[in-house]
Amino acid sequence: MTLTPEIIAILMLDGLFLFFSSIAFVLSLKLYWSWDSEATTLLQYRLEKESYLVGLIIKYIFMLKVPLFLFFIYTCDTLSGIITGAMCAAGVVNSVDFGLFLLLFKLLNLYLFGFWLLLHVRDVESELQPYVRQKSLFFGIAFFFFVAEIVLEILFFTSLNISKIVSCCGTLFSAxxxxxxxxxxxxxxxxxxxxxxxxxxxxxxGFMVKNGAVYLFSNLLFLFFAIVSLILFFSTYVYELPTHHCPFCLLQSDYYGVGYFLYAALFLGTFYGICGVVIATLTKGFILRAMRFSLFFNSLYVVMVSAYVVVYFLKNGVWL
Amino acid sequence: MKFNLYLLEFALFSLIRKGAKTLFVFLILTFLIFLLASVLFISDAIKHELNVSVAHLPELTLQRLQAGKQVNVPLKRVEPLLEIEGVASVIPRVWGYYYFKVAGVNFSVVGIDAFEQSYKESLQKVVDAYDVKALEKESGMIVGAGVKKILEENYYQDFFNFVTADGKWKRMHIMGSFNADISLQANDMILLPKKSAYEIFGMPENEATDVVVKVSNPEEIPTIVSKINQLYPDMRVVTKEDIRVSYQNIFDYKSGFFLSLFVVSAFTFFMIIYDKLSGLSSEEKREIGILKALGWSMDDILKERFYESFILCFGAFLLALALSMAYVFFWEAPLLRSLFVGYSTLKPSFELPFYFNMPMIVLLFLLSVPVYIGSVMIPSWRAAMLDADEVLR
Known part of the structure; x- marks a missing residue:
């Protein structure tokens, strides 16, 4: 195990998150069991105040999780400099068996926390707070995913072995x-x-006919195909190299860190597309706003990746 | 979430109103972040400088090992090494340390040769500037700035008497001194003709301390390394990449060690803030009661508290950043730099190059601001929870 400053920072924040999310977890369970908006008991009065704290804690964690996710990728990228064989984050992440799971958990948790926050916003908009029990239950479940992520992350950093030779992305993402x-x-x-x-x-x-179900379904498909096509097709145009298929090297400064923009657009777009639409359907809210956000970011993603291909073709006159 | 400018204004004035309490937290926070930022800046700057110098190094360094210890390399090994395909040049080096008893320091003595290319560009520049043949003839030497200072302190103005391995005196004249651009390595360096170096070290003239190999195509390094290993199994090959990785590890370790200590103090600070803010004075309770009676919701008070703590710690963060930049890059980080330069009496008096990158700022931010915001979260919720009627009664 190595303790670089970046790893220490991540582990320290993990510790903080674990502490606060445990508090939020306990409070959420309490809210779920005993919330009764009709009651005029002392308990209900207290619970109403505690629901604020849960919201506060989750907002705090989410606000930090987003930059921390990027920071995690960046840390893996810098670690690739000292781990033999690794040339970008792909090698580092895959140096441990569960590296890919850790990354998936991180992404999933971002979606889950974001979903909770959207629900929370809808909830506090109304004075009756109609969704307190639902969101408490939701966090009660999401908490386990979050703990799993933190445990995986700690295991990941402790089992990193700098003298072990790992595969670089060129071999990991090849046919x-x-x-x-x-x-x-x-x-x-x-x-x-x-x-x-x-x-x-x-x-x-789906957007034109304003159908939530179609839109949601197409977003799920879009997320999947976007990632697969990025690995298989679009990444080669970014690298201008027909054999290089890595989704992580995009994040390096050699390519102007374009990956950060691509992934941000893709995840924001599909997040609003999936979670926004689900929430809007559940709470009968404004579905159009979520769809508009989603469509904006998704289109941005499509334009960016397509531009790489088009520009390449215009410059060189051939396809890769 | 809507942004309320009046709330921000209120938060700012509330901070000013609290005066001493704010100042106390602000100063401690600034100091902590300052310390952290300075250490990380220093280690990053040194790492950067070393990386720059590593980039100029030849690709491979060969050392001969015998019984696990490094021993001299016979010069007759140079020819077979040159015959390996892809090797651009092979340079045998003669160098070592000379202990100067009076001052209690070690000089790095490096032998140079008129007809030989130096293994490093910066060294080559120095060699080019002086006539090495003249050095040989007049038994002269060129010294680093640090060496010159030490010698002058010991009344060696224009020459120095080396004690050779045989116990004889060897007088060398100081022909000049140099300030290499990378003074981290050159400060304690003495350059003298190879012949004199052999004499001082008592080395047989058909041997060299180690051998450096230049490789034109970096892609071929692994193949060449394996060929050398086959040819001379007793030689250890150190690649440029190995050196870079070990530098990175050393500095990550050093700053990591410091950081671990910092985490302890950060959590102590966390507890202090938590404790301090948990005990609300009757004044503050009254304030919250009045605000609530005026119609502020719990959310408003929480927001206002958040603005307060964010202004406070972000201000401290920026101030600490500015201070530590001035401390490290302008004042050259007195005291703290000795943590990194290492234990040596002739400490190189180098200048820390200005090296600054965005991820470092993000790292500092993540290490400091979330901890503070986290520590005020629960106390401010407690405060916001107070009921107007209970407080004002």
Whole structure:
């Protein structure tokens, strides 16, 4: 294990998060069991105040989790300089068996916390706070995912071995290896790219007919195909190298850190598309606003990745 | 979440109203972040400087090991090394440390040769500036700025008497001194002709201390390393990459060690703030009661408290950042830098290069501001929870 300043910072914040989220967890359970907005008891009076604290804590954690997620990726990137064989975050993340799970948990938790916050906003808009029990239950479940993430993260950093040789992204994301991702390469490029654009068109249709279900479904498809097509097709145009398929090298300064923008747009867009629409349906709120946000960021993503391909073609006159 | 400018204004004036309490927290917070930022800045700057110098190093350094100890390399090994495909040049080096008893310091003595390329550009510049043949003839030497100072303190104005391995005196004239751009390594350095170096160290002239190898194509380094290992199994090959990684590890370790201590003090601070804010004075209770009676909601009070703590710790963060930059890059970080430069009597008096990057600021921010905001969260919730009628009664 190595203790670089970045790792210490992340572990320290993890400790803080664990402490505060445990408080929020206990309060959430209490809220879930005994919340009764009709009651005029002392307990209910107290619970109303405690629900503020839960909201405060989760807002605090979420506000930090977003930059911390980027910081985590950045840390893995810097660690790739001292871990033999790793050339970007991909190698570092994959140096431990559960590295990919950690990353997935991190993403999932961002979506879960964001979902909770949207629900919270809808909840406090009304004086009756109609969704307190739902959101408490939701956090009660999300808490376990959060703890799992923190435990994985601590295990990840303690089991990092700088003298162990890891694979670099060139081998991890290539068709030839027996990696878990190699099955993706069996698909044809044109197929995956057209699926990607098709899901985007479906999303546009869903937006035009203002159908939440279609929009939600197309967003799920879009998220999946966006990531797969980024690995298979679009990344090669960013690197201008037909053999390089890494989704992490995008984040490096050699490519102007374009990955941060791409991922931010993609995740914001699909977050509003998925969570926003779910919330709007559940609480009968303004579905249009969430859709507009979502469509804006998703279109931004599509424009950015397509621009790489188009510019490459205009410059060189050939496709990769 | 709507932003309320009046609330921000109220928070600012509330901080000023609290006067001494604010100042106390502000100063301690500034000091803590200042300390942390300084240490990280110093370690980053040194790391940066070392990385720059590593970039100029030759690709491979070969050391001969015998029984796990480094021993001299026979010069006849140079020819076979040159024959390996891809090797651009092989330079045998003669260098070592000379202990100057009177001042209790070690000089790095490096042998140079007129017809030989130096292994480093900065060294080559120095060699080019002086006539090495003249040095050989007049038994002269070129010294680093730090060495010159030490020698002058000991009344060696224009020459120095080395004691050779045989116990004889060897007088060398100081022909000049240099301030290499990278003074971290060159401060304690003495350059003299190879012949004199052999004499001082008592080394046989058909040997060298170690050998550096330049490789034109970095892609070929692994192949060349394995070829060298086959040719001479007793030689250890240190690549440039190895050196860079070990530098990184050392400095990560050093700042990590300091940071671990910092985390302890940060949590102590956390507890102090928590404790201090938990005990509300009757004045503050009254204030909250009045605000609530005026129609402030719990959310408003929480927001106002958040603005207060954010202004306070962000202000402290910025001030600490500015102070530590001045301390490290302008005043050259007295006291703290000795933590990093290492234990050596002839400490190199180098200048810390200005090196500043955005991730470092993010790191500092993440280490300081969330801790403070976290520590005020529960106390301010407690305060906001107070009921108007109970407080004002």
């Amino acid at each position: 030839s290896t027996q990696s878990s991702l190699s099955f993706l390469f069996l698909m044809e490029n044109w197929m995956i790219v057209s699926l990607f654009y098709a899901s985007f068109i479906l999303m546009l249709v």
